[in-house]
Amino acid sequence: MxxxxxxxxxxxxxxxxxxxxxxxxxxxxxxxxxxxxxxxxxxxxxxxxxxxxxxxxxxxxxxxxxxxxxxxxxxxxxxxxxxLERLTRVRRVDPAWWRMEVDAGVTTATVARRAREEGLYYPVDPGAAESSHIGGNLATNAGGPHALKHGVTRSWAMGLDVVLAPGERVRLGGPVRKDVAGYDLVSLLVGSEGTLGVICGAWLRLVPAPEASSSIAVACESAKAAAAAMERALTCGIVPAALEYLDDGAVAAASAGAPLFVPPGGVLLLADVEGDPVQVARDHDTLREALEGGDGVLAVAEFAARTDRETLWRWRDGIGLAVIAQRGGKLSEDLAVPVDRLAEAIDETQVIGVRHGLDACSWGHAGDGNLHSTFLLDAADPAQRAKADAAAQDLFALARRLGGTVSGEHGIGRLKAGQLREQWAPAAVAAHEAVKRALDPKGLLNPGVKRP
Ligand SMILES: Cc1cc2nc3c(=O)[nH]c(=O)nc-3n(C[C@H](O)[C@H](O)[C@H](O)COP(=O)(O)OP(=O)(O)OC[C@H]3O[C@@H](n4cnc5c(N)ncnc54)[C@H](O)[C@@H]3O)c2cc1C
CATH class of the missing domain: 3.30.43.10 (Uridine Diphospho-n-acetylenolpyruvylglucosamine Reductase, domain 2)
Structure with missing residues (x-):
């Protein structure tokens, strides 16, 4: 071979x-x-x-x-x-037309940096941007904190250069902003986790970079108080660029750089606004008033200077690894629930942890109702691992009960294989399987992954 x-x-x-x-x-x-x-x-x-x-x-x-x-x-x-690591060419940047064509192996951070160099913005910001590839982002339809305002990777994919079975290179979409000629195969391939084709390159949409931005951190006494603050933020008439949350356990894992103290049972909210300087100043004040104007808000901190804001969001990006460092391992699921059920999901994560004898914490993209519900464990201890696997089943059931999904961000992969059929009607599962058979009749593209 x-x-x-x-x-x-x-x-x-x-x-x-x-x-x-x-x-x-x-x-x-x-x-x-x-x-x-x-x-x-x-x-x-x-x-x-x-x-x-x-x-x-x-x-x-x-x-x-x-x-x-x-x-x-x-x-x-x-x-x-x-x-795909050798496919690292930025094929073309068209600043005037707000678009870029890249190879699949270009890192997410490189895409964002190249856009910035041209005064443009690629706002999808998954947390491992220096290592993840744009091909991987497309294959998982990755999100990030700023997906609240800007949407996930799918919103930014104009076209794909992709190899389909049994080895045919095709172009889907391209440097066109609208295309409804065929079935939306670009969207089908985005999020397909390597099971329908191999992405070799992509045309990405860009927008002019916002001139200014500022951030606010709010400590709340409970998930319920944080949910109320979040509701006020989402109904105050502006669109926050990001609205994140971290429960007390997640903040404690990275307490050295935490913007505010969060007491036991409390929740930290982080919000971001972007735009021209006048609009940012106005939106910042509106958002601050909304966030702090209710019961259970303990403290507020503001981050207007660019370096302070960057430090805050870098701290946020490091939470997953800081949580792993607690015990050397974690089991983390990326549930998404309707935003109005988020507080229940945060509290239930703790309850499930207690039920299985595991320390739990959660954080995530609050405005998108997307949680990273996590159990801390020593990965070398098979007993803890078994408990965490059982707890994960409870998390999946929780997501379904609240009208959500077992994966808002990371995909089904291998770890969640079999979960989709618990969530979807049989006819939807059959359609999912029919798509797979049509595009990969021999079942050789990432077998076992994204299995419903
Ligand atoms: C610290 C940390 C923070 C993270 N934060 C976020 C976050 O905020 N939001 C988020 O969504 N995810 C996040 N992730 C998860 C991960 O970064 C994303 O899923 C990312 O999109 C994976 O990209 P990758 O290049 O590493 O893909 P891989 O891990 O290499 O692959 C992921 C999947 O995509 C397939 N694939 C990869 N490249 C291609 C290709 N060219 N063609 C076809 N299929 C392909 C693989 O077969 C696999 O199924 C985080 C991960 C870490 C470690």
Whole structure:
């Protein structure tokens, strides 16, 4: 196998898998895959040739971006790991037309930086931006704090350069802002977790960068008080760019840089506004009044200077890793619930933790009703791991009971395989499976991932 793949991509770009190729950011969970080879194509044409070879020889293919996924989607189950890390070209930036075309292996942070250099803005800001690839963001339809105002990755994908089974390179969409000619295959591929095709490049939409921004942190005495403050913020007549929350346990994990003290049972809210300087000043005041104007608000801090604001959001980005550092491991699920049920979901996360004898905390994208409900554990202790797996089942049931979803952000991957059929009607599950069969008749594209 390796010799034939080397003939396609070159002798130096096929290797035996190492430990890092067989795991992703869920490594703490003990999830480790197996593969026969890692193949690193240097162009979309080589991606197409690799997929064609694998399809002809019935070899499973696991597309891999930065390996930062939280659902085990890039963890292979045999066959070939198809890494996109050599596809790193920013193909084109058209500042006048607010768009950029990039290879799939360009990092999220590079996309944001290149846009900024042109006075433009790519606002999707998932937390591992220096490592995650834009291809991985597209494949998982990644979100981030600023998805509240700007939407998730799907809102910014104008076109895809993608290899479909059995090895055909196609262009879907492109540098066009509207396209309703066919079924929306761009949207279908976005969020498909490498199970319907391999993304080699994308046209991304950009917008002019906001000139100013400012942030507010609010400590509340309870999830209920935070939910009330959030409701006031969402109904005060402005659109916050971000509205995040962290419960007391999440804040305590990174207490050194925390903007405010949060007492036991309390919740911290972080809000952000963006725009021109006059509008930002006005929106900031409106938002502050809304956030602090109710019961149970303990303290407010404001961040107008750019460096202070950047420090605040960097602290926020580091929460996941700070929580892992508590015990060396965590089980974290990314439920999304209707925003008006968020307080129940925050409180229930704690109740589920107590029921299973686990310390729990949560944080997340409050304005989107998206929680990272988390149980702390020593990953090397199988008993704790078993308890956390049982607790996760309760979290999934909670999401369904509140009218939400088992994944708002990270996808089904391998870790949540089988959960969709609990959430969807049988006919919807059948449609999901029919799409998979139509685009991947041999079932070789990331088998076992996104299984309903
Ligand atoms: C500290 C931290 C913070 C995070 N914060 C967020 C957050 O705020 N929001 C959020 O949504 N996620 C977040 N994540 C999760 C993760 O960063 C995102 O899911 C990201 O989009 C994964 O990109 P990746 O390049 O690392 O993909 P991988 O982990 O390599 O792959 C993820 C999935 O996409 C598939 N895939 C990857 N590249 C391609 C391709 N080119 N073509 C087809 N399929 C492909 C893989 O097969 C796999 O199923 C965070 C992760 C960490 C570690």
């Amino acid at each position: 390796r010799h034939e793949l080397q003939a396609i991509v070159g002798i130096d770009h096929v290797r035996a898998p190492g430990a890092a190729d067989l795991a992703d950011a869920t490594e703490w969970s003990g999830l480790r895959g197996r593969a026969d080879a890692v193949v690193l194509p240097g162009s979309p044409e080589e991606v197409a040739a690799v997929v064609a070879w694998c399809y002809e020889h019935d070899v499973p293919i696991t597309p891999r971006g930065g390996g930062t996924g939280w659902a085990g989607g890039a963890v292979p189950d045999g066959g070939v790991v198809l890494g």
